Amino acid sequence: MHIVTGGAGFIGSAMVWQLNRMGVDDILVVDNLSTSEKWKNLVGLKYSDYLHRDEFHKYLVREHDPFRTDAIIHMGACSSTTELDADFLMENNYRYTQLVCRFCLNHGARFVNASSAATYGDGRLGFSDDHAGLRALRPLNMYGYSKQLFDLWALESGILDHIASLKFFNVYGPNEYHKGDMKSVICKAYKQIGETGKMKLFKSYRPDYPHGGQKRDFVYVKDCVDLMWWLLEHPDVGGVFNVGTGQARPWVDLANAVFAAMDKTPDIGFIEMPEAIRDKYQYFTQADMTKLRAAGYDKPFTSLEEGAADYVKNYLATDDIHLTS
Template sequence: MLVVTGGAGFIGSNLVAGLNERGRGDIAVVDDLRDGRKSLNLADLDFADYFEFDDFEARLLAGEDLGIEAIFHQGACSDTTEWDGRYVMANNYRYSVNLLDYCQARGIPFIYASSASVYGAGPTFTEDRAHERPLNMYAFSKFAFDQHVRSRQGAFKSQVAGLRYFNVYGPREQHKGKMASVAWHFNNQIAADGECRLFAGSDGYGDGEQRRDFVYVGDCVAVNLWLWDSGTAGIYNCGTGRCQPFNDVADAVIAWRGAGEKRYIPFPDELKGRYQSFTEADLTALRAAGYPHEFATVEQGVPRYLDWLAARET
């Protein structure tokens, strides 16, 4: 049995879909369905079992043998505005350590979600301690687990691999609300008001010219599955390796819809000093490990995403 934690969430449900495409339905989904809307991400997918995340953790801590072949650990509190450190560390750090310990005791591959947020404001996005300075509690929890993994490298008995996701967008993110991608928000804004709203200039960037490494979720799934197939261990960036301005995302949405305008709004005071105005994955380590595939640009990925959304609406 394969386990996908956060399996009803954004990247997790796309991983379930990717495994289904390989003919794998022997999947246990682990999640927190107090927000039952996430279940819609699984309505068209095949899986064999479901566990609430706390029940799953309790079973592992009790030493129960669930016949697990591999764990893809995508579950976390992903709200970057959550400052309850005890809550975030319990859900993102300690939970991850417990899953890792279980996998190590049984020789189970463990592939987990880290985050590019560990780099803070940058400007260098290389998998090196010297470039890591998280700016919020979510980022700190991911940084802390990466630190834990590093402290145990050389002693692992089975594969342990982490992926530092950059700005992921694509299908099955509709439940994320304010934390959904700008592609999602821009599309909804244009549908409702005929315009999408971008931040005015900040941090030396022009209007809408703050730059991020926007990565299509299907590419993230491909990297996860390649890691598992190859048995590659380590912590790697998962982005396209190229930054693009928010204007490019807006332009791609407008081009797909054939209508829409851009409007620039003042940069929020509450985000000053806590906002990544530039991200760009350094893919040197991932390429050196042998990952062969290219990543979709915004111009390629956004229409693919909007095609998927349109098909779901019909």
């Protein structure tokens, strides 16, 4: 059985979709649905059973494996970069991930984990996923720190080469609709442009970057799940790996890609950035993909223009906005 924690969330439900595409439906979805709308991400997907996160936690501490687990794709965590409850993040993102990892190692199951590019902090040390540089990283928020702690624990425990921990950069795509303010800018832009005909971006406060020229590595969720499937097929590949395109693109390129996908003439304005985030704002992120390519993954990543077009035309602009099998 394949277990997907956070299986109703953004990347988790996309991974269930990917498993279905590959002919796998013996899947246990683990999540905490509560009163959110993310249950809609599961409609149309094939899986064997659903288990609440707290009930799954009880199984993890037992000696036996009633699921006959082949792999756990661990996407279940708080993904809010603005979460301020540090104790909650320690338990939900750090301790819980340790428990899931130990369960996999004890039962010979593949473990694929969601780390984050937030571990790189302000980026002044670069974006290399080489293990030698892990200890030097200084995340800027508690979310990034909780992810960093697990990677460091796995490194110090000598198990990092036996698992895969993925540093996702700016992921966008279908099944993120429940995420509120944490939705990708493409998702927000589609609504904003549809309602006003315009797109607003933050001004730059650095002379080396024009307004809207701040850069990010935008990666399509379909590429993310392609990679995770490859990692399941290659259990000998282990370590921390960046997940991005390897090409930083300015925000104005993203806005223009959405306008083009909507067949509209670009109308981009620039607004003041809130003072609360100016000192912590990242002006540049770009995944160093050397290590993943050296490990044997050679599939090309979707360009920003192609990804935006697929997302807008085949999902955001349709009645069937979710990935289904």
